[in-house]
Amino acid sequence: MKERVVIVEDDKMLLEFLVENLSMNGYEVEAFESPIEATEYLKENEAGLVLTDVKMDEMTGDEVLAHVKENYPDTGVIMMTSFGNITHAVRALQKGAFDYVTKPFKAKEITFRINRFFESDKIDFNKERKIQALSETPQKDDEQSATPKSSGKVVQPTDKKFIGEAPSIQKLMQILPRIAASTAPVMIQGESGTGKEVFANLVHQNSNRSDQPYIKINCANLPKELVESTLFGHVKGAFTGAISDKTGAFEEANGGTILLDEITEIDINIQAKLLRVLQENEFHKVGSQEAIESDVRVLATSNRNIAEAIAEDEFREDLYYRLNVFPISIPPLRERKEDIPLLVNYFVDRYTDQYGLESKKVSDDLMEHMVNKKWQGNVRELENKIHRGVILSTDQDTITLDHIEKNLFSKVDLEVSKEVLSDLPLMSIEDMELQLIKKALEHTQGNQKEAAKILGITDRTIRNKIKKAQSEEE
Structure with a gap:
């Protein structure tokens, strides 16, 4: 008899x-994209494991x-997140989660964790739990609802604003x-956290396609083996496991x-197949010779140095020029330090409203600190x-520097670090290099250039070592 897994994830592509x-x-x-629908399903049906996202609208x-452990204590829970940290991981495990995984993850990794749950016979979880400090992935911008477009006016999203x-x-x-009124591709470049996705949302919302589908694909999260299928779909029998036809993102959009x-x-x-879509407005599903017409406007973002990526044969020059009709740099x-006080006050109002709190102000010392800070993580870091x-x-009406910078969790992190280090096996120099790279990327929230500075190597060396490790795993 097959084991049953209930998945709760509001990212449709990842769910598929x-x-x-x-x-x-x-x-x-x-x-289930809806956690409420998932909990309703569990009332009438048994499941061995629930695999759930952390950040969702209807329920976290x-x-x-908490619902599963209270009502179905024999059902295991594995949590997935794009913004997790070690403190949250510890708390999740203490509350009864079997495991905790940070996106993006490979197909083999999530399968291994689920297999491990069922092989453990769901007993004595504490002996099996090990915190894996995966790289923190920058938090995704929230999806913004479309608003009716006024001719020539910028329609701001109801959730996040520029x-x-x-x-x-x-x-x-x-x-x-003017960009929104066109159907030409747009290439948006900028560091992580600057607001590239927010700007892309605005382009769509102010276009004459605002009432049509808006499909967002995080290319960094796509498992390599399913990239083509995710983008273009596949037909039944195209590869092992293709048990039915699948609609890809371009067809959905x-x-x-x-x-x-x-x-x-x-x-x-x-990338060559993407170029074809842009040039000929058509694509093929994996395993099919039939051309499907594509009426889709393509917006693209990148936080990398494009010229460097092209020089290293990691990005096609012809695709770049095809996308770069409207080059945008955030x-x-x-x-733009003059915008920091505006952003600070905007986020204070946003989160006090979200939590139903009285209005708060920011102390002069804190505001001065915020204006002078370098903000390697940009607007996303400031918002966090x-x-x-x-x-x-x-319980206070003023936010101070202590509220922002005080490290409340240092003792917890230290205890977990000791546990991880005490269990660290002997390893080769090459594996140790990968561990150091991983730690540096955690510290810089995935910023390879900053991690390279810490380690005294080039960011190209980091990319090469990660690629080599991934190819060896495959």
Whole structure:
């Protein structure tokens, strides 16, 4: 009898990948984008394991975990997150989660963790639990709802806005209506956390396609073996495990817009197929010779140096020029310091409203600190700091520097680090290098250039070593 796994994940593309992967590996799978629907299903049906995302709108992953452990104590829970940290991992495990995995992950990794759960016979979890400090993945921008478009006007999203009065930001807002009115591809470049995805959302929302599908694909999260299928779909029997036809992102986005976030992470062989879509407005499903017409506007983002990626044969030059009809560059926060007070106050208001708190102000010392900070993580880092400050100052009307910078979890992190280090086996120098690279990337939130500075090597060396390790695993 097949073991049943219930998946709760509001990212439709990732949900489809997980269903396909687990079905191929012999599991009976029930998939839900809605955590409420998943909990309703569990009332009438047994499941051996629940695989749940952490950040969802209707319920959080923590709430799903609490519900399952209270009502179905024999059912295991594995949590997935794009923004996890070691403190949250520890708490999740203490609350009864069997495992905790950080996105992006490979197909083999998630399958291994699920197999391990069922092989453990679901007993004595504590002996099996080990914290794996995977690289923290920068938090994704929330999906923004489309709003009716007014001719020639910028329609701001209801959730996140592009806040700024700096000349560079005002220039972007001025040209936005003209970019949105076109159907030409757009290439948006900038450091992680600057707001590339927010700008892309605005382009779609202000276009005449705003009432049509808007499909977002995080190219860095796509498992290599399923990239082509995810983008273009496949036909039944195209490869082992292709038990039925599958609709790809380009077919789903027909008539609308597709955002290829971090496009430089797509395998160079698949880039040739993307070029064909842009040149000929058609594509083929994997395993099919039939051409499918494509009426899709393509938006792309990258935080990499494109010229460097092209020189290293990691990105096609012809694809870059095809995408670069409207080259957009989002400036880092340190180059528009005059916008920092606006952003601080915006996020304070946002999170006090979200938590139903009274209005708060920011102390003069904290504001000065925020304006002078270098902000390697840009607007995303600033938002996370303010979010933390609002939570930690719940009973106070002023957010201070202590609320933002005080390390409340150092003791927990230290204890976990000791546990991990005490269990660290002897390994080769090559494996140790990978461990150091991994730790440096955790420290820099995935920023390879900053990690390279810490280690005294080049970011190209980091990429090469990671690629080599991945190819050896495959």
